[in-house]
Amino acid sequence: MALIVQKFGGSSVANVERIQRVARRVAQTRREGHDVVVVVSAMGDTTDELIELARQLNPNPAAREMDMLLTTGEQISIALLAMAVQAEGELSISFTGGLAGIGTEPVHGRARITAIDPEPVRQQLAAGRVVIVAGFQGVTEDGSITTLGRGGSDTTAVALAAAIGADLCEIYTDVEGVYTTDPRVVKQARKLDRISYDEMLELANLGAGVLHPRAVEFAKQYNVALMVRSSFNTNPGTLVEEEATMEQGQIVRGIAHDMNVVKVGLVGVKSRIGNLQKLFQALADAGVNVDIIVTSVVKEDQSDISFTVESENLARTTLVLDELRSAFGNPEVAVEENLAKVSIVGAGMISNPGVAAQMFATLADAGISIKMVSTSEIKVSCVVDKDLAHRAVQGLHHSFGLDASTEAVVAGLNE
Amino acid sequence: MALIVQKFGGSSVANVERIQRVARRVAQTRREGHDVVVVVSAMGDTTDELIELARQLNPNPAAREMDMLLTTGEQISIALLAMAVQAEGELSISFTGGLAGIGTEPVHGRARITAIDPEPVRQQLAAGRVVIVAGFQGVTEDGSITTLGRGGSDTTAVALAAAIGADLCEIYTDVEGVYTTDPRVVKQARKLDRISYDEMLELANLGAGVLHPRAVEFAKQYNVALMVRSSFNTNPGTLVEEEATMEQGQIVRGIAHDMNVVKVGLVGVKSRIGNLQKLFQALADAGVNVDIIVTSVVKEDQSDISFTVESENLARTTLVLDELRSAFGNPEVAVEENLAKVSIVGAGMISNPGVAAQMFATLADAGISIKMVSTSEIKVSCVVDKDLAHRAVQGLHHSFGLDASTEAVVAGLNE
Numbered sequence: 001m002a003l004i005v006q007k008f009g010g011s012s013v014a015n016v017e018r019i020q021r022v023a024r025r026v027a028q029t030r031r032e033g034h035d036v037v038v039v040v041s042a043m044g045d046t047t048d049e050l051i052e053l054a055r056q057l058n059p060n061p062a063a064r065e066m067d068m069l070l071t072t073g074e075q076i077s078i079a080l081l082a083m084a085v086q087a088e089g090e091l092s093i094s095f096t097g098g099l100a101g102i103g104t105e106p107v108h109g110r111a112r113i114t115a116i117d118p119e120p121v122r123q124q125l126a127a128g129r130v131v132i133v134a135g136f137q138g139v140t141e142d143g144s145i146t147t148l149g150r151g152g153s154d155t156t157a158v159a160l161a162a163a164i165g166a167d168l169c170e171i172y173t174d175v176e177g178v179y180t181t182d183p184r185v186v187k188q189a190r191k192l193d194r195i196s197y198d199e200m201l202e203l204a205n206l207g208a209g210v211l212h213p214r215a216v217e218f219a220k221q222y223n224v225a226l227m228v229r230s231s232f233n234t235n236p237g238t239l240v241e242e243e244a245t246m247e248q249g250q251i252v253r254g255i256a257h258d259m260n261v262v263k264v265g266l267v268g269v270k271s272r273i274g275n276l277q278k279l280f281q282a283l284a285d286a287g288v289n290v291d292i293i294v295t296s297v298v299k300e301d302q303s304d305i306s307f308t309v310e311s312e313n314l315a316r317t318t319l320v321l322d323e324l325r326s327a328f329g330n331p332e333v334a335v336e337e338n339l340a341k342v343s344i345v346g347a348g349m350i351s352n353p354g355v356a357a358q359m360f361a362t363l364a365d366a367g368i369s370i371k372m373v374s375t376s377e378i379k380v381s382c383v384v385d386k387d388l389a390h391r392a393v394q395g396l397h398h399s400f401g402l403d404a405s406t407e408a409v410v411a412g413l414n415e
Numbered sequence: 416m417a418l419i420v421q422k423f424g425g426s427s428v429a430n431v432e433r434i435q436r437v438a439r440r441v442a443q444t445r446r447e448g449h450d451v452v453v454v455v456s457a458m459g460d461t462t463d464e465l466i467e468l469a470r471q472l473n474p475n476p477a478a479r480e481m482d483m484l485l486t487t488g489e490q491i492s493i494a495l496l497a498m499a500v501q502a503e504g505e506l507s508i509s510f511t512g513g514l515a516g517i518g519t520e521p522v523h524g525r526a527r528i529t530a531i532d533p534e535p536v537r538q539q540l541a542a543g544r545v546v547i548v549a550g551f552q553g554v555t556e557d558g559s560i561t562t563l564g565r566g567g568s569d570t571t572a573v574a575l576a577a578a579i580g581a582d583l584c585e586i587y588t589d590v591e592g593v594y595t596t597d598p599r600v601v602k603q604a605r606k607l608d609r610i611s612y613d614e615m616l617e618l619a620n621l622g623a624g625v626l627h628p629r630a631v632e633f634a635k636q637y638n639v640a641l642m643v644r645s646s647f648n649t650n651p652g653t654l655v656e657e658e659a660t661m662e663q664g665q666i667v668r669g670i671a672h673d674m675n676v677v678k679v680g681l682v683g684v685k686s687r688i689g690n691l692q693k694l695f696q697a698l699a700d701a702g703v704n705v706d707i708i709v710t711s712v713v714k715e716d717q718s719d720i721s722f723t724v725e726s727e728n729l730a731r732t733t734l735v736l737d738e739l740r741s742a743f744g745n746p747e748v749a750v751e752e753n754l755a756k757v758s759i760v761g762a763g764m765i766s767n768p769g770v771a772a773q774m775f776a777t778l779a780d781a782g783i784s785i786k787m788v789s790t791s792e793i794k795v796s797c798v799v800d801k802d803l804a805h806r807a808v809q810g811l812h813h814s815f816g817l818d819a820s821t822e823a824v825v826a827g828l829n830e
Contacts, residue, residue, distance in 0.1 A: 016471045053431065054494075058502040061498040061501070065494045066494070068494035068497070069490075069491060069494035069495065069498075072487035072494075075483060075487045075490070076484060079481070082477070082480045083469055083476040084473060086473055086477060087472060087473040093479070094483050096483075099558055099559075143513070
């Protein structure tokens with residue numbers, strides 16, 4: 001007898017058969033005696049198709065009108081899913097973000113949730129209904145329809161779970177849960193039963209892809225228990241919660257990799273206070289997300305600066321550097337493409353010195369040279385050649401004792 | 416410098432090119448110095464596709480969820496049209512029915528408008544924006560999304576025009592305006608420059624098809640000047656307004672026909688007070704729309720009753736009669752199919768006796784026998800054999816002086 005929020009992504013409701021499958025699962029949860037709130041995304045490619053229509057009419061459409069357009073995708077999903085749940089014999093009602101009391105700041109395309117009124121959802125639950133809420137959207141105080149931007153439906157689910165005091169927020173995906181690493185790269189990858197918010201955050205930011213970082217941050221902030229699990233079966237997934245029990249001897253909990261890295265080096269930058277700020281502000285203003293930054297003073301009045309960006313941001317980065325070069329004493333610009341970032345993540349690292357050293361040794365033993373290093377309290381990242389990234393992940397997975405003793409868990413993944 | 420409401424149906428916004436054409440017309444009207452409010456329907460077949468999806472998930476979907484589903488069709492149209500108008504260089508904003516202040520009763524699938532708050536639209540007009548409003552929808556007091564049912568977008572346009580005090584409400588269609596009769600039947604059919612609300616109502620109810628009767632009633636009630644015109648060119652259309660100037664000598668303004676008529680005769684009904692009420696209440700309860708009713712007492716205690724229904728309602732009618740026959744003294748039931756109704760319409764009939772006689776004479780001269788007759792103050796309808804209906808329309812169009820002197824007007828119709 002719990003209060004459960006279940007979130008289903010676009011691929012889980014991509015067609016009639018899949019909507020029926022979701023409806024059966026929702027109805028089953030209800031019949032087990034739980035109160036159920038469902039958060040759902042737009043069907044399959046709906047959002048992309050609407051974006052393409054908009055682009056044909058206006059290459060630079062107003063953000064408000066894009067929100068008006070795109071929120072129809074989720075509205076279609078909630079209505080259809082409510083009908084399907086009713087066809088399963090359970091009471092159900094659909095709510096847009098606005099009807100569900102989800103208030104946002106007056107910003108279009110990437111609004112943040114400012115407040116959630118739990119009453120509309122609670123009243124429907126009290127009346128015995130499954131409440132189906134449109135993900136990714138809210139309304140401003142004056143009633144304008146907004147979208148939450150990337151990862152929005154995950155965030156809706158977690159925020160709603162926090163607001164109504166849900167016991168659990170289940171995120172249904174096309175994988176079995178959170179893995180020690182990408183099972184396509186390492187056959188021995190294991191599904192984790194539990195993981196902490198911080199570890200999940202590092203893995204999410206590093207491209208593990210099953211949960212949006214913003215939703216994990218929200219869950220951590222409001223202490224919402226998250227379960228990442230498969231929408232194709234009833235296997236238990238991975239529970240994300242505070243202070244996850246550490247498994248014996250497992251300081252490193254997962255290995256992440258990102259194949260999309262470019263290193264930009266500026267050699268011989270004239271040292272001047274404020275130069276670093278100026279450079280990275282200009283890049284941020286141009287919408288370039290800078291990841292690792294390394295800087296060193298080589299002479300009294302000169303320094304070298306290196307940083308990594310995603311490869312699709314390289315062109316914009318070059319434009320910014322062209323503008324700033326002369327002010328920086330015309331440093332030499334060296335671009336290195338075809339790189340990858342490999343990271344080990346684990347909350348246990350804080351109290352275990354030598355983890356980074358073990359990582360470097362593992363890579364050295366495999367003949368992989370390290371281009372850059374970045375560390376946080378629960379993470380060490382190394383930039384390596386893209387060609388060698390998979391070998392690096394495999395070596396680290398083995399070296400840190402993450403390989404599964406059997407392959408049974410992995411077998412279910414591609415169902 | 417007028418305030419104009421322009422309404423475009425689903426076929427006018429069926430694809431990107433058509434939306435751009437509508438946007439150009441809207442922008443042109445704005446550049447002529449007018450304030451413009453646009454009411455728009457869902458793109459092409461969107462509504463039918465959504466209904467089909469719903470049917471696959473639930474053969475009997477809840478009306479509330481159907482409204483939640485179907486209103487997305489208009490929401491997509493308003494967002495895309497607003498973008499397209501912006502691409503034409505004009506300021507524009509899209510409003511759902513709710514944002515436009517359109518309040519309805521708490522009924523789903525066929526809600527009536529209870530009140531319109533003109534302020535949201537007026538504020539946007541004052542800010543120099545073209546306001547694009549979703550047709551066919553509104554919200555209840557508690558924020559539930561409702562649809563207005565058939566003819567809903569026409570009704571939205573007229574009601575909004577009344578609420579904001581528009582000077583003119585233009586209804587764009589795929590024909591040039593309102594014709595003296597169907598140009599596919601009579602080559603000499605002429606477009607009418609003006610027509611009164613009552614005449615339009617009779618023509619609309621008789622199947623002229625360019626305007627929904629409910630919208631005409633609304634326009635009459637609030638004295639909204641309506642212009643029916645083509646979305647494919649800039650020709651002037653037909654102005655529908657109170658006390659339209661009568662053209663010299665034209666008592667009959669238009670000829671309508673309905674090819675879908677079945678006559679049901681009950682011969683030898685036992686006379687009993689309340690029988691007629693009982694019969695037609697039972698038919699209404701079964702959803703059968705009865706049109707012409709003729710009854711006559713043949714003997715002291717027996718009467719004959721004849722009435723017409725649409726042919727698709729014949730099966731339901733027969734079921735009702737099977738149940739009631741014994742209570743009515745087992746009258747003989749005679750069904751006559753393949754009939755049509757031909758009607759002459761004109762506000763001038765009230766003060767011109769002999770119009771019906773001229774109609775009967777015209778039909779007799781053409782060798783067409785009349786099965787039933789029905790009259791109102793501005794209309795005479797005759798039921799005839801379906802095979803002879805087109806000949807009847809042609810004869811009446813000529814006899815009442817409606818034939819065009821040239822065929823120039825008709826030429827534009829099939830563009």
